[in-house]
Amino acid sequence: MTPDLTRSSAADLAGALSRKDVSAVEATQAHLDRIAAVDGDVHAFLHVDTEGALAAARDVDRRRAAGEELSPLAGVPIAVKDIAVTKGVPTTCGSRTLEGWIPPYDATVVARLRAAGLPILGKTNMDEFAMGSSTEHSAFGPTHNPWDLERIPGGSGGGSSAAVASFQAPLAIGTDTGGSIRQPAAVTGTVGTKPTYGGVSRYGLVALASSLDQAGPCSRSVLDAALLHAVIAGHDVMDSTSIDAPVPPVVEAARRADVRGLRVGVVKELGGEGYQPGVRTRFEESVQLLVDAGAEVVEVSCPHFDYALAAYYLIMPSEASSNLARFDAMRYGLRVGPDGVGSPSAEQVMAASRDAGFGDEVKRRIILGTYALSSGYYDAYYGQAQKVRTLIARDFAAAFEQADVLVSPTAPTTAFRIGEKLDDPMAMYLNDIATIPANLAGIPGMSLPSGLADEDGLPAGIQLLAPATKDERLYGVGAALEAALEQRWGGRLLDRAPELDGSAASATEARA
Template sequence: MTDLTKLTAVEIAGLVASGETSAVEVTQAHLDRIGAVDDRVHAFLHVDTEGALAAARAVDERRAAGEELGPLAGVPVAVKDVLTTKGVPTTVGSKILEGWRPPYDSTIVERLRDAGTVMLGKTNMDEFAMGSSTEYSAYGPTRNPWDLERIPGGSGGGSAAALAAYEAPLSIGSDTGGSIRQPGAVTGTVGAKPTYGGTSRYGLVAFSSSLDTPGPCARTVLDAALLHQVIGGHDPRDSTSIPAQVPDVVAAARRGATGDLTGVKLGVVTEFTGEGAEPGVMAAFRDAAEALAKLGAEIVEVSCPNFKYALPAYYLIAPSECSSNLARFDGVRFGLRVGDDGNRSLEEVMSLTREAGFGPEVKRRIMLGTYALSSGYYDAYYGQAQKVRTLITRDFTSAFEQVDALISPTTPFVAFPIGSRTADPYQMYLADLFTIPTNLYGGPAISVPCGLSDGLPVGFQIMAPTMADDRMYRVAAALENAVGTLTPPAL
C-alpha cells in the first residue's frame, strides 16, 4: 500500500476526491507518523487527535453525499502555535499562555476549516515568534529531521520540521523577519511569505504588527500555492488587509513547472553575494541561478545599497512594536498570574507574572524596544530606523523597474548545531540577514530548496514586488522542476 505520509497534498486530495482512500485513513496515517517520530523531532506542541479525525469524517461524509470537494479537502495541515484555534491550546511557545484555549478561530484557521483541510495540531515555535532557531520555545527545541542535533530554523521550526519529518504534507507559518523562509531553507522544504496584507492577521498573536505575515509551508511549490490560495484574500476584520484578490498563484506555479522562463528577468542582489555566506551555500545558489538561465531567464546583477542597513533597522522596529504589543500580557486579563496572594500590589503581581512567564529572548527584545521608544530616544532610534525602512523600500522599487524578481540565498549558512549560537544573540540574528529586507518592504518572497552543502539543505530565495506573488511562484516552480525536491534521511 502507498505510504500516505509521503504523498504531496495534490496527490492526497486526488485520492480522497476519487474515493481511492478516505480522509480518515489519510489523517490516521499522519497521526500514526506523529506518534512514531515526534518524540525525537518535537515539531508539535499539541496534537488534536479527536478534532482531526472528526474533521476528516466530515470530509468523507461530504464526498459520500456527492458534494464537490475543494482542491485541498481531506489534506492534513499543521498550524504554527501563533494562530488562535477555538478550544485548542494556543501558547505562542510561551509559559505566559500555557494552557490557554481561545474562544475563537483566527481567519487563517477559519479558511482552512472551510476548505476541508484537516488540522492535526499546533506546532512548536520560538516564544512569541522571537528567534531564528526554535531554541527559544518555552517547551524545548524542535530538531531538524536532516540531523537531529541541528536546528530546524525559526521561529517556525515546528511547522517546517513537521513537513520534513513527513508528519504533515502542509503547514502554516508566520514570517516577521524570515520565520517561514528560513526554516524552509534549512529543512529542505518550501516556505512562502505573501505580500504583507495579502493574508489576514486577525487571530495572529502579534509580535511586530507592521511586519507579521502568515503564510504557507509545503514540500512542493504547487502545494504551497494551493495553500496560499486557500488562506489569502481580503479580511474586513484586519485593518491592514489589502482589499484585492490574491494573484493566481496556482496558475503561476503550474506555468513555472513547464520549465519555460523565456522573457523573465531576474536580478541577483549584489549585496547578498559577498562576504557573510558559507562557500557551499553560495555554490549551490550559483548552480541554481545557472539552471534558471538555461530555462530562458535573463540573469543580471542589481545593487540594493541600503539592504546592508536592514538588520539594524529591523532590530529597532520589531522590538519597539513587540514592546507595545506584549504590554497586554500583564497577568490581569488572561494567561499566567503569579504572586496574587492578597499581600501584593497589582504592579508587583504584574512584575512577577512577566518575570516568570517570559523567556530571555522575549525580555531582551521588550527592553530594547522600550528603550528605543522612550522619551529622548524615539527620534534617534525608532524614527531613524523607519527612515532606513523607506530607503530599503526605494531600493526594491528601483530594482523592480529593472527586473521581474530578485534572487539570493535564503540564509547565509546551513542548519547549525543546537546550542551553538544561543550565547551570542548577534550571531543568531544573522540567520535572517537575507530575509529581513523583504519584510521591511512588505513584498512577497519564497524559499525553495536548491541543493545541499555538507549534506544539508540550501534555500534559494525569490523576491517579487508587492501583490505580484504569482511571479515568485512561477520562478520557484521552474527551479523545483529543474533541480528536483530534497528527501531527508529516514528517521
C-alpha cells in the same frame, strides 16, 4: 491506495482523495500515526488534536459521499504554528505565559482552513512569541531538524518546517516577521512562502510586530504551497491592513512554470562574505539553471540593505514591546504573586508574572524596544529606523525596474548545531540577514531547496522576491526552478533525508 500516504505531496494526496482512492480519515490517521512514531525525536508539535482532526476528516468524507463540491485540498491534513489562535485547542506561542490557554475563537487563517476541509493535526512548536531563528527559545524545548537531530530546524517557525520535512504533515502554516517561514524552509529542505503584507489576514495571529508579521504556507513543493496560499489568502474585514483585491493567480502560475524571457535580478548585497561556500555554490548553480530555462540574469544593487538588520532590530522590538504589554496577568495567561508580599498590588503581580512567564530572549527584546520608544530616544532610534525602511523600499522599487524577480541565498549557512549560537544573540540575528528586507518593504518572498551543501550534506535554500501583490511570479519561477533542480538532483531533495527511527516517540504520546 497510495503505498505511503505521508510521503505524498499535498497535490497528489488531494487528487487521491478526490478520486476516492483514499478517504480523508485514512489520510489523517496515517499522519497521526507518523506523528506518534517520530515526533518524540523531532518535537515539531506542542499539541496534537487527534480527536478534532479525525472529526474534521469524517466530515469531509461524509460531504464527499453526498456529492458536495469541495475545495481542492479538502481532506488534506495540515499543521498550524502555535501563534494562530484555534478555538478549543491550546495556543501557547511557545511561552509559559499562555500555557494552557484555550482560545474562544479561530484566527481567520484557521477559519479558512476549516471551511476548506483541511483537518488540523495540531499546533507546532516555535520560538517564544516568534522571537528567534532556531526554535531554541521555545519554553517547551527545542525542535530538531529531521536531517540531523542535533541541529536546529530554523525559527521562529521551526516546528512547522520540521513537521513537513519529517513527513508528519504535508502542509503547515507558518508566520514570517523577518524570515520565520523562509529561513526554516531553507535549512530543512522545504518550501516556504511569505505572501505580500496584507495578502493573508493577521486577525487572530498573536502579534509580534504588527507592521511586519505575515502568515504563509510551508510545504514540500511549490505547487503545494500555491494550493495552500489560495486557501488562506484574500481580504478580511477583521484586519485593517488586509488588501481588498483579488488573490493573485498563484496556482495557475505554479502549474504554468515558465521563466522564458523573464528578467532575474541577483542582489549584489545578499551574498559574498559571511555566506557559507556550499550555500553560495548551490545558489550559483540555481541561477544558471534559470538561465538554461530561458531567463535573463542581471545584477542589481540595493545599497541600503546593509542597514536592514539594524533597522529591523529597532522596529521589531519596538512593536513587540507594545504588543506584549497586553500580557499583564489581569485578564488571561499566567498569574503569579511576588514572593513574600501578602497583599500585592496589580503592578507587583504584573511584574512577577511577566518575569516568570517570559524567557530571556523575549525580555531582551521588550527592554530594547521600550528603550527605543522612550522619551528622548524615539526620533534617534525608532524614527531613524523607519527612514531606513523607506530607503529599502525605494531600493526594491528601483531593482524591480530592472528585473521581474530578485534572487539570493535564503540564509547565509545551513542548519547549525543546537546550542551553538544560543548565547550569542548577534550571531543568531545574522541568520535573517537576507530575509529581513522583504518584511521591511512588505513584498512577497519564497524559499525553495537549492541542493545540499558540500561541506555538511545539509539543505541550502534559494530565495525569490517579487513586487508587492505580484506573488504569482514567485510560484511561476519557483515551479520552473524546482523542476530543473529535481532533474539535477535526481528527484525530490527530501527523499535523501535520513529516515527517523522514532526511538523517543513516547515523549510525543505523553504530550498528545
